[in-house]
Amino acid sequence: STPCYDYIVVGGGTAGLVVANRLSENPHITVAVIEAGDSVFNNPNVTDTAAFGQALGTAIDWAYPAEPQKYASNRTLTYNSGKALGGTSTINGMTYIRPEAAQIDTWEKLGNDGWDWDSLWPYYKKSEKFQIPNAQQQDEGAAYNKDYHGFHGRLTVGWSTTLMGGEAHSILNETWQNVGLPYIADVNGGQLRGFSVWPFTLNNSVGGKGIRQDAARAYYYPFAAERPNLHLYLNTVANKLLWNGDQDKNIATGVEITTVGGVVSNISATREVIVSAGSLRTPVFLEHSGIGNPEYVQSPSTTSSSTFLAAPAPLPKFKLQSLFWISLTFMTSNLTFSLHSILAKYSIPVRVALPSVGENLQDQPNNVFATTLSLNTTGYPPYVSHATAADLFGSSTSTIEATLRRSIPSYAAAVASTSNNALNASALETIFSLQADVIFHSSTPLAEILSVPVAGSPELITPFWILQTFSRGSVHTQSTDPTAYPAIQPNFFQFEFDQLAQTAIARYLRKSYTVAPLAPLVGPELIPNTTTVPTDGPDEVYIEFLKGTFGPNYHPVGTAAMMSRELGGVVDNELRVYGTLNVRVVDASVLPGQVSGHLTSTIYAVAERAAEILVRGRR
Numbered sequence: 001s002t003p004c005y006d007y008i009v010v011g012g013g014t015a016g017l018v019v020a021n022r023l024s025e026n027p028h029i030t031v032a033v034i035e036a037g038d039s040v041f042n043n044p045n046v047t048d049t050a051a052f053g054q055a056l057g058t059a060i061d062w063a064y065p066a067e068p069q070k071y072a073s074n075r076t077l078t079y080n081s082g083k084a085l086g087g088t089s090t091i092n093g094m095t096y097i098r099p100e101a102a103q104i105d106t107w108e109k110l111g112n113d114g115w116d117w118d119s120l121w122p123y124y125k126k127s128e129k130f131q132i133p134n135a136q137q138q139d140e141g142a143a144y145n146k147d148y149h150g151f152h153g154r155l156t157v158g159w160s161t162t163l164m165g166g167e168a169h170s171i172l173n174e175t176w177q178n179v180g181l182p183y184i185a186d187v188n189g190g191q192l193r194g195f196s197v198w199p200f201t202l203n204n205s206v207g208g209k210g211i212r213q214d215a216a217r218a219y220y221y222p223f224a225a226e227r228p229n230l231h232l233y234l235n236t237v238a239n240k241l242l243w244n245g246d247q248d249k250n251i252a253t254g255v256e257i258t259t260v261g262g263v264v265s266n267i268s269a270t271r272e273v274i275v276s277a278g279s280l281r282t283p284v285f286l287e288h289s290g291i292g293n294p295e296y297v298q299s300p301s302t303t304s305s306s307t308f309l310a311a312p313a314p315l316p317k318f319k320l321q322s323l324f325w326i327s328l329t330f331m332t333s334n335l336t337f338s339l340h341s342i343l344a345k346y347s348i349p350v351r352v353a354l355p356s357v358g359e360n361l362q363d364q365p366n367n368v369f370a371t372t373l374s375l376n377t378t379g380y381p382p383y384v385s386h387a388t389a390a391d392l393f394g395s396s397t398s399t400i401e402a403t404l405r406r407s408i409p410s411y412a413a414a415v416a417s418t419s420n421n422a423l424n425a426s427a428l429e430t431i432f433s434l435q436a437d438v439i440f441h442s443s444t445p446l447a448e449i450l451s452v453p454v455a456g457s458p459e460l461i462t463p464f465w466i467l468q469t470f471s472r473g474s475v476h477t478q479s480t481d482p483t484a485y486p487a488i489q490p491n492f493f494q495f496e497f498d499q500l501a502q503t504a505i506a507r508y509l510r511k512s513y514t515v516a517p518l519a520p521l522v523g524p525e526l527i528p529n530t531t532t533v534p535t536d537g538p539d540e541v542y543i544e545f546l547k548g549t550f551g552p553n554y555h556p557v558g559t560a561a562m563m564s565r566e567l568g569g570v571v572d573n574e575l576r577v578y579g580t581l582n583v584r585v586v587d588a589s590v591l592p593g594q595v596s597g598h599l600t601s602t603i604y605a606v607a608e609r610a611a612e613i614l615v616r617g618r619r
């Protein structure tokens, strides 16, 4: 018989395990978690806090190939993403940095009543069990403001026991202050601009070196034995939602799954299904469930299949021309049909027509510059600098803002067009204008720059990325097989603003190489080197190098955005999928816009809040 639970959580990752944990606190409530990966409790590539990078490309990484990058020489990129209990938190860099308050305040303006920084703040703290740095860690740069932190949550956050010692942090701190950024003791209070020494999602009280605190170690393993009401389906892919018979009331009754060996079966849910498969898979699951771009997208010139073959206005003069127009319309409409109609293309019956599913994908391009450095170092270097548009553009800031504002209508039209009008240009104008407000009229940083002296090697690596891009991409299914990999198109560097900002960041970070006390320690540049990209070279030379060498920052958000439906949202402010009664999305895909800092802090907070909404709704 079909197993039956009160709630099913699709995806036992970063967000999914928070929701499963909180729902199953009530012993009378049964919860099933469906996770495509396995438990990685004893995997040293996961547990070792110094092993970042080792898990990439192994069996616990989906390693999705992305589509060729249209705006960057068709380069192909790989999207790393965790396939394990704990999801991407098992393979990530463990950086714990919350966003700028103004960014979360924007969520309310996007149609999400009740979602702003002040209302999300308690959930950042609720999720956190902060570990106060010891004297040695404080000597090594770890600093904190106790009012910013939670001490009773599930997720331990602290500093490594093998932090970089010596003078590295004080040299970098002074250098960045001389570049023009303030020192900021604790980066987690909603104001990021400055130089800081970030904490990690790890537990430094376990063993000598501490252990990674992924979502499973925080929210599952400590509770597993005492919760018979919490059931895991590992190595199991969730294919699609099962629906009740009533087309007017979209109530999910369960989930179809595929287990190892390709066996397909069903699991029932009596209350709700929570989709937490991550930004790159949640849209695909929704699409295979019949939620997405419907069979035929109506447009003013082609309103129904009966007028499908009518010539578009203006009517052509000559018969030959007329035939040409008719066949062109037919061809275009057919093309439209095949490009737009994700559900139709794969013969998926439409349950909810929601064209924005899988659109709005936002990630950041990550570039790396590096130079030689004569400094003997050991240990892990968590040094970050956040700079605003004014820091980067200086006296040109208002001109650049004006150019951006003038470009917003064309950016919006371009995104609407690349989405085949699944997104609406005027909605995008509203969204882009709010984004410009945040960039130019708040203290929100536009750049993140890491300063990484390499332990035991005379090198300083400086990865950097624009934090708030205007480029928008998509994630969609590309197969009738729900277990197949999605088509991921981030459209990196789609717009001039993103290119200019990334260039300005590169110029800005190079300044840090020339400022005391770092300057006398810096030797010849390694990447890109000053012949390939002269320091004062033109923007075009920078842009060509940046486009040729960037990788994804692995911060994809927005593909099932929490926004008003008019603006292109997929879920409402209670994270319920529009047009359904009991399907929610809780993961990075609901973040409507990019956030500065790193994603997990906000994903944990949103998931804690989502769990409260679900529990409240149950009463």
Ligand SMILES: Cc1cc2nc3c(=O)[nH]c(=O)nc-3n(C[C@H](O)[C@H](O)[C@H](O)COP(=O)(O)OP(=O)(O)OC[C@H]3O[C@@H](n4cnc5c(N)ncnc54)[C@H](O)[C@@H]3O)c2cc1C
Residues within 6 Å of the ligand: 010, 011, 012, 013, 014, 015, 016, 034, 035, 036, 037, 080, 081, 082, 083, 084, 085, 086, 087, 088, 089, 091, 092, 093, 094, 095, 096, 097, 236, 237, 238, 239, 276, 277, 278, 279, 281, 282, 285, 553, 554, 555, 556, 586, 587, 588, 589, 598, 599, 600, 601, 603
């Ligand atoms: C290399 C890398 C480094 C990063 N570094 C940092 C960092 O230092 N700090 C930070 O804050 N963020 C970092 N991030 C980003 C961050 O880790 C992710 O944004 C976050 O973990 C995503 O959480 P999620 O809940 O949305 O999805 P995930 O944690 O990815 O969870 C989704 C889960 O669903 C499962 N799943 C997917 N499809 C199905 C299906 N159909 N059926 C069943 N299961 C399914 C997946 O296997 C996965 O376990 C990094 C990401 C990467 C890839």
